[in-house]
Amino acid sequence: MAIHLLTGDDESILRTAVGALVNDLVGGGDRSMMVDEFDAADYELRSVVDAAQTPPFLADKRVVIARDIGRFSTDEVAPLLAYIDNPLDTSEVVLVAGGGQTSKKLSDAAKANGKVHNTSPGRDKRSWVHDQIKQSGLKVDGSAANQLALWLGEDAGRLDGILATLASAYGAEAKISMAQIEPFLGEAGGVPPWDLTDAIMVGDTTKALTLLGRMLHAGGRHPMQVMSILHSHYSGIAKLDGAGARNETDAATVTGLKGFPAKKALQNFNKLGEANCKRAIIWLAQADLDLKGAKELDPELVMEVLVARLSKLS
Template sequence: MKPEEFNRAVDQGEIAPLYLLYGEEPYLVERAVKKLMDRLVDPGFRDFNLNVFYGNECKGDEVFSAAQTLPMFADRRVVLVKKGGDLPAAAQEILLGYIQDPSPSTTLILQAEKVDGRKKFFADFKKKGEWVEFKRPYENQLGPYVRDEVRAAGKRIDGAAAELLGYLVGNNLQELVSQIEKLCIYCGKKEQITIEDVKAIVSDTKVESVFEFTDALGSKDLPKALRLLTTLLQDGEAPLKVLGGVARHYRQLWQVRELMDRKVPSSELAKAAGINPYFLKKVTDQARNYQVGELKLVFKRMLELDQAFKSGGIEDALFERFVIDTCRK
């Protein structure tokens, strides 16, 4: 079951007895769990009709017993197992019997980040229940995601403003939703959110500095890039997070550079690269600073830098050397 199918079914009251909600994006998984809980359990009766367990701590018999218990003053009981992918083998063995014949008055929810689908318990669960995987959106999906979130909040957002917000914040959905909430509050009764509104809200955050830093790198402006890097690191920004922003930016530059080398007309570049036209001139100007061979070398250096950070290298000095090499003309 796809996430959109899950949302539609829950909205229509089509509830299954077994759900596995999992994926690499914890915000979306948590939101899906909340959606089910809000639909199924009256807040006033949660003490009676909601049981919460943790897969790495619980025993199969206590989950089994809770799932078999009839709801009180309600039509349905919810049994939630967080960290469901960590259920011990003994617990999985006990619960195999339950998933073959689940109680019609209980919804059993397993919440997990990763699941080993090769194990019999999860393989059988997939056959009998609903599996919903929540993936972290790709960068080119952030604009549509922002527009959907803003629409759900009762407002509209310019296409370029949605792309800018996604670009500045990245695919950390918790942070992205937080910024959308700030935008809606900032705009008050105004229905349309613009680029100016996004800049006004995000400009004071660290992501704006990362945005400026990647632009300085792409432009091969060494003094500005070093100055911004120093500021970011002194302000406590994690070097790996900054490197992630750099990698995102250079993937875009590489894509545009290849399209330009293939003589794709300027009028078609934005669509072909999946870039909002608002940003196209800046990206193409920076892409002209590099040949594809140079970009390959930049990515090789980024990989080396990533490995050095993870092995405990001296981050500031290594990052400065990377900036100097990248900005070399």
């Protein structure tokens, strides 16, 4: 495989994946003789192509890394597209997303003539954490791996450092429990918005408040950002009030949502009912005013009261 395109929305995970891939490609060879890396802000793709077209010297292959490939426009990637159509057998070209939106033509060419590595964990963090642990060679029991996934939340990029620390502390052969992992953990990571809204909709006030705290602190979200998340969630539900939607298709037409989000909005509306849906909108409006200074209350307290009240509706 001569062409590799690595994508992902977490810079730390992406960087780790690039390092692992390059290590595999170099193997036992001399990195200084085999690798050409382009990561300066002003490098040109013509230089990348020239390096890829140069036969290796005192090695069996050349590895060419081009970072922040997204900063190049569709017109600017033309030389690289021409190379991808006819790559040199002795060159491995590693293209790393970043710097902007990767050209669709480049993505399509890499998919057709090489391999696209999507490093994003996705929504199923639990499976991703289990896979990463397996690849690391560590023996972490299933329960501990699940708890670690919950602790990481949105900060999946912290997993690589944790696994490296565990390997150093316990070795590859030891079976590691959560009690052995906890001393190396700091503050729990942030969480995705749907975790908070799901906890609210099932009426789990304690969990909802815990997740709110993680969003505000570890996640670094401002209370107004969380307010925006909740407003969007309940606005989608409120659109179904009086609409007579009976199925996912009807809900999609009314809300403008597609697929599962439309189905979930209908389920949530049916769960709340008309009266509670109106109460939620009123409470959101009042909390929004309080955040903007209507009452002299701590913004975090405003959000805690709001989340607690909303969770009681379910």
